[in-house]
Amino acid sequence: MTNPERKAWSQDYSGWFHKVIAEVPIYDTRYPVKGTGIWMPFGYRLRKEVLRIIREELERTGHEEVLFPLLIPDYLLSKESEHIRDFEDEVYWVTHGGKTPLEVKLALRPTSETAMYPMFKLWINAYSDLPLRVFQIVNVFRYETKATRPMIRVREVSTFKEAHTAHATREEAEEQERIGVEVYSKIFERLKIPFLRTVRPDWDKFPGAERSIAFDTVMPDGKVLQIGTVHFLGQGFARAFDIRYMNSDGNYEHVWQTCYGISERAIAALISIHGDDHGLVLPSEVAPVQAVVIPIVYKGSEEEVLKRCKEVSEILKTSGVRVAIDDRRDMTPGNKYYSWEMKGTPVRIEIGPRDIDNNTVVLVRRDVLKKTPVNLDCLVEEVKRLFINIDEELTKRGREWMASKVREAETVDQAKSELDNNGGVVELNWCGRTNCGEELERTIDARILGVPFDKNGAENHITGAKCAGCNESAIKRIRVARSY
Amino acid sequence: MTNPERKAWSQDYSGWFHKVIAEVPIYDTRYPVKGTGIWMPFGYRLRKEVLRIIREELERTGHEEVLFPLLIPDYLLSKESEHIRDFEDEVYWVTHGGKTPLEVKLALRPTSETAMYPMFKLWINAYSDLPLRVFQIVNVFRYETKATRPMIRVREVSTFKEAHTAHATREEAEEQERIGVEVYSKIFERLKIPFLRTVRPDWDKFPGAERSIAFDTVMPDGKVLQIGTVHFLGQGFARAFDIRYMNSDGNYEHVWQTCYGISERAIAALISIHGDDHGLVLPSEVAPVQAVVIPIVYKGSEEEVLKRCKEVSEILKTSGVRVAIDDRRDMTPGNKYYSWEMKGTPVRIEIGPRDIDNNTVVLVRRDVLKKTPVNLDCLVEEVKRLFINIDEELTKRGREWMASKVREAETVDQAKSELDNNGGVVELNWCGRTNCGEELERTIDARILGVPFDKNGAENHITGAKCAGCNESAIKRIRVARSY
Numbered sequence: 001m002t003n004p005e006r007k008a009w010s011q012d013y014s015g016w017f018h019k020v021i022a023e024v025p026i027y028d029t030r031y032p033v034k035g036t037g038i039w040m041p042f043g044y045r046l047r048k049e050v051l052r053i054i055r056e057e058l059e060r061t062g063h064e065e066v067l068f069p070l071l072i073p074d075y076l077l078s079k080e081s082e083h084i085r086d087f088e089d090e091v092y093w094v095t096h097g098g099k100t101p102l103e104v105k106l107a108l109r110p111t112s113e114t115a116m117y118p119m120f121k122l123w124i125n126a127y128s129d130l131p132l133r134v135f136q137i138v139n140v141f142r143y144e145t146k147a148t149r150p151m152i153r154v155r156e157v158s159t160f161k162e163a164h165t166a167h168a169t170r171e172e173a174e175e176q177e178r179i180g181v182e183v184y185s186k187i188f189e190r191l192k193i194p195f196l197r198t199v200r201p202d203w204d205k206f207p208g209a210e211r212s213i214a215f216d217t218v219m220p221d222g223k224v225l226q227i228g229t230v231h232f233l234g235q236g237f238a239r240a241f242d243i244r245y246m247n248s249d250g251n252y253e254h255v256w257q258t259c260y261g262i263s264e265r266a267i268a269a270l271i272s273i274h275g276d277d278h279g280l281v282l283p284s285e286v287a288p289v290q291a292v293v294i295p296i297v298y299k300g301s302e303e304e305v306l307k308r309c310k311e312v313s314e315i316l317k318t319s320g321v322r323v324a325i326d327d328r329r330d331m332t333p334g335n336k337y338y339s340w341e342m343k344g345t346p347v348r349i350e351i352g353p354r355d356i357d358n359n360t361v362v363l364v365r366r367d368v369l370k371k372t373p374v375n376l377d378c379l380v381e382e383v384k385r386l387f388i389n390i391d392e393e394l395t396k397r398g399r400e401w402m403a404s405k406v407r408e409a410e411t412v413d414q415a416k417s418e419l420d421n422n423g424g425v426v427e428l429n430w431c432g433r434t435n436c437g438e439e440l441e442r443t444i445d446a447r448i449l450g451v452p453f454d455k456n457g458a459e460n461h462i463t464g465a466k467c468a469g470c471n472e473s474a475i476k477r478i479r480v481a482r483s484y
Numbered sequence: 485m486t487n488p489e490r491k492a493w494s495q496d497y498s499g500w501f502h503k504v505i506a507e508v509p510i511y512d513t514r515y516p517v518k519g520t521g522i523w524m525p526f527g528y529r530l531r532k533e534v535l536r537i538i539r540e541e542l543e544r545t546g547h548e549e550v551l552f553p554l555l556i557p558d559y560l561l562s563k564e565s566e567h568i569r570d571f572e573d574e575v576y577w578v579t580h581g582g583k584t585p586l587e588v589k590l591a592l593r594p595t596s597e598t599a600m601y602p603m604f605k606l607w608i609n610a611y612s613d614l615p616l617r618v619f620q621i622v623n624v625f626r627y628e629t630k631a632t633r634p635m636i637r638v639r640e641v642s643t644f645k646e647a648h649t650a651h652a653t654r655e656e657a658e659e660q661e662r663i664g665v666e667v668y669s670k671i672f673e674r675l676k677i678p679f680l681r682t683v684r685p686d687w688d689k690f691p692g693a694e695r696s697i698a699f700d701t702v703m704p705d706g707k708v709l710q711i712g713t714v715h716f717l718g719q720g721f722a723r724a725f726d727i728r729y730m731n732s733d734g735n736y737e738h739v740w741q742t743c744y745g746i747s748e749r750a751i752a753a754l755i756s757i758h759g760d761d762h763g764l765v766l767p768s769e770v771a772p773v774q775a776v777v778i779p780i781v782y783k784g785s786e787e788e789v790l791k792r793c794k795e796v797s798e799i800l801k802t803s804g805v806r807v808a809i810d811d812r813r814d815m816t817p818g819n820k821y822y823s824w825e826m827k828g829t830p831v832r833i834e835i836g837p838r839d840i841d842n843n844t845v846v847l848v849r850r851d852v853l854k855k856t857p858v859n860l861d862c863l864v865e866e867v868k869r870l871f872i873n874i875d876e877e878l879t880k881r882g883r884e885w886m887a888s889k890v891r892e893a894e895t896v897d898q899a900k901s902e903l904d905n906n907g908g909v910v911e912l913n914w915c916g917r918t919n920c921g922e923e924l925e926r927t928i929d930a931r932i933l934g935v936p937f938d939k940n941g942a943e944n945h946i947t948g949a950k951c952a953g954c955n956e957s958a959i960k961r962i963r964v965a966r967s968y
Contacts, residue, residue, distance in 0.1 A: 030606060031599075033555050033590065038603060041548035041618070048549075064525035065532075069640050070554075070592075070623060071517050089582040094592065097627030098573040106517065108554075108578065115515075119522060122514060134525070139554060143581030156553050 004276035004367065013220040017272060018150070020279050024343050026271070027150055035148035035155030042343060045288035047159060050267055051137060053190050053285065054161050057183050063133045063163055068115050070138070071106040076114045080240040083113065086207030090143045108141035113208065113259065116164050117241040124245050124255060127168060131176065135163035151268040152225065152484055159264040166238070166255040168245060173232065173256035177213070180230040180260040181453065184215055187262070188227070192283045192394040193217055193269050194402035195227065196425060197453035198479055201437060204450070206259075210234035213453050216481070217269050218405040222423015224449065224481040227265050233257040273401065274394055280344025281367050283394050284387035290322045291383055292340045296333050296352030309351050312361060312379065319380045341366060346390050347383055367393050406479075412468050415480055416444045425449065425481045429474035431467035440469040440480070449479040488760035488851065497704040501756060502634070504763050508827050510755070511634055519632035519639030526827060529772035531643060534751055535621060537674050537769065538645050541667045547617045547647055552599050554622070555590040560598045564724040567597065570691035574627045592625035597692065597743065600648050601725040608729050608739060611652060615660065619647035635752040636709065636968055643748040650722070650739040652729060657716065657740035661697070664714040664744040665937070668699055671746070672711070676767045676878040677701055677753050678886035679711065680909060681937035682963055687918060688934070690743075694718040697937050700965070701753050702889040706907015708933065708965040711749050717741040757885065758878050764828025765851050767878050768871035774806045775867055776824045780817050780836030793835050796845060796863065803864045825850060830874050831867055851877050890963075896952050899964055900928045909933065909965045913958035915951035924953040924964070933963040 008016045021027045026043030039047055055065070071094060078084040092108040095101060109115055116134075124132060140160045148154055163180065167173040181197065188195050195215045205212040206229065215228035238244070238254040247253050274281040284290050293313050295305045309325050316323040326336045333350070340348055348364040350371075355361050359376045363383065367390045374382040405424030409415040415426045430437065430448075437448050465474040492500045505511045510527030523531055539549070555578060562568040576592040579585060593599055600618075608616060624644045632638055647664065651657040665681065672679050679699045689696040690713065699712035722728070722738035731737050758765040768774050777797050779789045793809050800807040810820045817834070824832055832848040834855075839845055843860045847867065851874045858866045889908025893899040899910040910930075914921065921932050949958040 028603065028606075031553055031603065032557060032560070033553055036553035036555065038553070039551035041550060044549050044551055047551075065528050066525060067523035067528055067531075067642060069515055069517055069520035069522070069642070071520065071640065073516060076516070091582060092578050092590075093580040094576050095579045096577040098575060100627070106576075119512065119515065122512075143584070156555065158551060158553070 004281070004369070005278065006276050008277045009220055009275055013272070016220070016275070016277075017268075020271065020275060020342070021150060024280065029150045033155070035144055035153070037150055037154070037158070039158065042288060046270075046282070046286060047264070047267060049286040049288060050191065050270065051159070051161070054137075054187055054262060057187050057190075058135050058161075058163060061133075061179055061183055062131075063135045063165075066134045066136050067138070068109075068112055068119075068136055070109055072109050072112075072115045074105040074107060076118060077107045079114060080208045080237055082236070083208040087111075090145075092141045092143055109138070110140055110142055111160075111261070112136070112138070112140075112162055113164070113237055114241075117237050117243060120164075120166055120255075121241055121243045124166060124243055127245055127247060130166060130168045130245055130255065131172060132166040133163070133176075134165075135161060137161045149484070151264045154264075157263050159267070160261060161263070162259060162261045164257070164259045166243060166257050168247070168253075168255065170234075170256050173234075173258055176258045177211075177230055177232045180258060181213055184228045184230065184260065184262065188215060188217075188266070189395075190283075190285060191266065191270050192391065192398050193227065193266070193273055194398035196402070196406065196449075196479065198450040199453050200229075200450040201434075201448050201478075203434060203437075204448070206231045208233060208236050210236070214449070216425070216449060216479075216483075217273065218402060218424050218481075219269070219272050219484070220275075222405065222419075222482070224425060224447075224483040225265060225269055226483065227269050228260070228262045230260040231258060233259060273398060274344070278338075278369070279342030281394065282344035282346060283391050284346045285391070287344060287346050288322065289324045289340075289343065289345050290387065291316055291324075291347040291349055292345045293323065293325045293349045293351065294333055294336050294340075295325070295327060296350055298353060301353040301356075304356060305351060305353060308356050312349060312351065312376070315379060316383060319384075321380075321383060337364075341369075347386050349383075365390055367397075410468065412440065412443050415446070415468065419444065419446055419480070419482055423482065425479050427452075427477055427479055428468040429462065429465040430476050430478040431470055431472045432475045433470070433472075436467060436469045436472075437478075443469075444480055446480045446482050449481055449483070451476050451478055488765070488853070489762065490760050492761045493704055493759055497756070500704075500759070500761075501752075504755065504759060504826070505634060508764065513634045517639070519628055519637070521634050521638070521642070523642065526772060530754075530766070530770060531748070531751060533770040533772060534675065534754065535643070535645070538621075538671055538746060541670050541674075542619050542645075542647060545617075545663055545667055547619045547649075550618045550620050551622070552593075552596055552603075552620055554593055556593050556596075556599045558589040558591060560602060561591045563598060564692045564721055566720070567692040571595075574629075576625045576627055593622070594626055595624055595644070595745070596620065596622070596646055597648070597721055598725075601721050601727060604648075604650055604739075605725055605727045608650060608727055611729055611731060614650060614652045614729055614739065615656060616650040617647065617660075618649075619645060621645045633968070635748045638748075641747050643751070644745060645747070646743060646745045648741070648743045650727065650741050652731070652737075652739065654718075654740050657718075657742055660742045661695075661714055661716045664742060665697055668712045668714060668744065668746065672699060672701075672750070673879075674767075674769060675750065675754050676875065676882050677711065677750070677757055678882035680886070680890065680933075680963065682934040683937050684713075684934040685918075685921060685932050685962075687921075688932070690715045692717060692720050694720070698933070700909070700933060700967075701757065702886060702908045702965075703753070703756050703968070704759075706889065706903075706966070708909060708931075708967040709749060709753055710967065711753050712744070712746045714744040715742060717743060757882060758828075762822075762853070763826030765878065766828035766830060767875050768830045769875070771828060771830050772806065773808045773824075773827065773829050774871065775800055775808075775831040775833055776829045777807065777809045777833045777835065778817055778820050778824075779809070779811060780834055782837060785837040785840075788840060789835060789837060792840050796833060796835065796860070799863060800867060803868075805864075805867060821848075825853075831870050833867075849874055851881075894952065896924065896927050899930075899952065903928065903930055903964070903966055907966065909963050911936075911961055911963055912952040913946065913949040914960050914962040915954055915956045916959045917954070917956075920951060920953045920956075921962075927953075928964055930964045930966050933965055933967070935960050935962055 209231040693715040728736040
């Protein structure tokens with residue numbers, strides 16, 4: 001396959017990203033509250049298609065959608081002690097209604113465990129109330145003190161999908177954890193976003209969780225972005241919120257819980273990983289416009305060409321393609337190509353007078369920008385074939401990208417030099433001791449992502465190797481990276 | 485048509501409403517922040533269908549969906565002086581991020597004019613940037629000091645659809661105001677919710693608007709509920725936020741604006757107006773489950789009956805019906821009927837061993853609870869015919885309900901007695917003077933809704949009649965009601 005042009009993309013990813021989201025436009029960053037932004041019409045439609053995929057995969061696996069209030073009373077937010085310790089510095093507080101000070105301070109949810117679980121206590125009584133599997137898609141808030149970045153590090157996460165489940169036994173909750181990982185894997189596969197699944201080290205778990213499994217991807221600048229997490233909560237929150245069910249012996253037992261989240265970072269990754277110097281390159285399933293028809297008009301042929309464009313558009317629409325005609329009169333075809341390439345539209349269809357004579361159209365696929373004339377009789381078939389080709393190409397590119405960004409290293413120096421030169425993720429042997437891990441992070445100037453996730457839940461213990469940090473016996477293989 | 489049982493519904497509407505939303509369940513009011521609630525899975529699906537209709541009608545008329553941040557800096561909220569005067573007592577303020585006091589206080593949006601219009605200033609420059617028509621569906625907040633009521637008077641309005649438009653001329657904005665009224669009329673017609681359209685008196689306009697047109701309906705207790713509003717904003721906000729475009733002479737002019745909103749009150753009205761003592765009665769278009777198949781099993785016939793139920797369900801699903809099978813084993817058919825009637829499911833399909841012998845099923849329509857056996861070969865046709873019949877019946881009932889609740893009166897005494905005995909809306913002649921209006925509201929113990937909206941925008945001036953309040957010359961016909 002022809003390689004796309006990716007000079008701006010690779011040399012100034014941050015500039016590229018800002019330009020693309022502003023020009024499409026996807027997300028306007030000029031709103032005068034730091035760390036927030038506006039989903040513009042095209043961006044909103046892209047977001048909607050991504051959310052459709054997320055909802056489909058969750059509903060298919062028995063999750064029901066709900067919607068909880070935004071505000072959490074302070075006494076609930078602080079019920080689980082680890083949880084509040086991690087969040088207290090970054091919670092926004094509502095303290096006044098009009099000029100009246102509120103009796104109870106209200107937090108803007110940073111995540112919804114402490115909003116949902118008091119209700120779980122009311123909803124769960126009998127064994128037959130379990131399993132409980134709900135999710136919601138909402139905005140959540142973090143008072144970030146670090147530098148913010150559109151869609152990636154924000155103060156209002158505008159698109160937070162959080163799922164929460166409760167189960168009768170540890171085994172059932174662990175099975176749900178595995179299902180959560182599979183659901184997310186499926187979602188990212190449909191988005192053609194390559195990922196690594198990593199069990200986070202204890203010091204980097206979700207506050208209140210027993211275990212956190214993260215989905216990480218590598219962005220164009222080589223930095224790692226966490227794009228999803230699945231948490232096994234054990235019974236900690238169930239105890240804090242007294243969520244119990246009556247077992248077959250008539251005794252009340254605490255439930256076992258999991259929760260998992262995905263945010264608009266998934267959309268930032270979708271935009272970034274597939275893009276090139278012409279702008280977005282979107283997988284067909286999420287492209288708001290999958291095919292755009294562009295009339296190539298000359299004086300005298302306008303009506304005829306436009307009529308054919310409409311026919312072609314109708315045919316595609318009828319067969320389920322999201323199609324648009326760009327019949328703007330004050331714009332050259334070249335400028336139209338530019339604007340639809342920027343939007344990542346998978347297939348462009350050019351129709352001029354000669355195509356009408358020949359009963360053809362010209363298809364241009366976005367990923368490789370290659371033109372193919374096709375007979376009108378094969379239109380739908382050919383367009384759908386191109387969608388498949390594009391999607392396969394994006395999947396392949398994603399895999400190759402990720403493969404090129406995950407390296408092995410023996411020593412701390414190798415790891416550091418690898419990250420300095422190539423970015424991405426480096427795998428190392430490690431002794432498992434926290435203080436050695438901290439030293440390792442400092443020396444490499446990177447973060448320990450954790451241990452590769454194994455489907456069977458094993459932590460991939462190794463023997464016979466030396467820790468890259470302290471040279472003692474290594475017990476784990478860990479991933480190290482510089483991350484957002 | 486058989487009249488539905490409506491004893492509980494009419495005698496204790498408030499109790500009926502609370503019972504229905506809890507039992508379906510639609511909306512859980514037990515969340516520990518006053519004036520908020522949780523959309524439960526079935527309620528969420530109902531909400532989704534209603535929002536689908538709202539989106540369809542807005543998109544069909546050229547409105548594009550966007551998503552703005554929740555937080556509005558205090559200096560923006562107070563830019564339009566009338567606007568802030570009306571909202572300042574009921575705005576929630578975020579004052580702290582973690583333990584740090586914020587430099588600029590942030591309001592939870594009570595509505596989004598002051599969030600959107602600074603961006604309109606950036607988006608609008610040339611004539612070709614107009615008209616601008618966007619909408620968003622978000623949560624908004626009001627620190628209500630009155631008693632709250634689920635979905636009707638809340639502190640977190642969880643479902644606020646707000647549309648905002650900008651135009652080059654007064655005429656174009658007035659045309660948009662008319663389109664807004666038509667879009668809303670279409671939405672409520674599709675929901676089978678009867679409505680009156682009324683131009684609010686000056687003292688009851690949206691703060692910052694030149695004119696407000698309201699959609700009101702009458703709830704089962706005879707009280708009026710405002711379920712939608714369309715505002716003609718003139719140039720007030722455009723001036724406050726300096727939103728201008730360059731006209732053909734090269735001069736900058738302020739734009740003309742409109743905005744219009746609908747909230748979950750539309751869903752409260754949908755639930756309330758169609759309901760009966762068995763629970764919800766839903767129009768087919770918004771029913772999350774349009775048809776439910778219930779196996780009537782006897783020992784030995786279980787498998788055969790369940791197999792037939794699945795076949796019937798498949799046939800309906802293929803033809804686009806949202807169908808469910810209730811194959812719960814630990815529940816009698818009678819209890820299943822009860823639960824699906826409570827949910828308002830338009831058509832129930834009962835299938836027992838005898839139906840298999842006869843190649844029939846029994847259809848039961850929810851509005852009149854009438855049973856009809858039909859041949860399996862006509863299944864899809866008959867089910868869809870029932871949907872139409874139910875929808876027509878609900879439209880008819882809605883019209884009759886509204887007709888029975890709008891009365892004429894000559895005098896203040898008549899008006900008061902009418903409202904005391906029948907509730908609803910009373911129409912009166914009025915002189916148009918504010919102080920007479922205030923006196924009239926006090927005497928009747930009711931609210932002046934305003935003047936009937938005329939499609940042509942005229943204010944229906946009358947001559948030759950006397951004001952019911954002061955006996956001077958009347959110039960308007962007004963509507964008076966007790967309202968939520």
